[in-house]
Amino acid sequence: MKKSLILSGLALVAALLYGAAALGEAGGADSSPPALSKTLRHISFAGGDGSSCEKAVVIRKAANQAQGVAAEKAWIAWKYPNAKMKGQAVSGAKNKTFDVLNIETVTGDSRTVCFDITDFFGQW
Secondary structure (H helix, E strand, O other), rough: OHHHHHHHHHHHHHHHOHHHHHOOOOOOOOOOOOOOOHOOOOEEEOOOOOOOOHEEEEEEEEOOOHHHHHHHHHHHHHHOOOOOEEEEEEEEOOOOEEEEEEOOOOOOOOOEEEEEOOOOOOOO
16 A cells, blocks of 8 residues: 555656656646647647557648648647657558657657548648
8 A cells, every 4th residue: 555655646746747648648637729829720630549540639620731741749738748759751541641650758658649631741
C-alpha cells in the first residue's frame, strides 16, 4: 500500500511538471480542440486518435497544404506538448492520403501519429 501511494504521488508530481503526457495520456483531461490561429479557426478535426492510419486524425476544411500542415502541428502540440518531430512520410491506401509523423514525447516515448490529409493534399 505504501509503495502504491508513493508511486501515485510521483505520477501526480510528474503530471504537474510535465503535463498529461507524463501520465502516458494524450491530451489529458481537457478535451477542447487545439488552439488554432485566427486564420486557421475554420479547420476542424475528426476521426480517431491518430495511433494508426485506421484511426487517423482527419483534418477538415484546410484550404491548402500550408494550412493543413499548420493544423497538424497544432494538434500534435495539443496532444503531445513539447514533442519533437523525428520523421515524416506520406502514404496512401484506399483512395486516401495519409501524413505519418514520428514524434518523441517529453518523456522520451516514441509515437507515430497518422493524419488523413486527403482533403487538402496537393492543394496550393
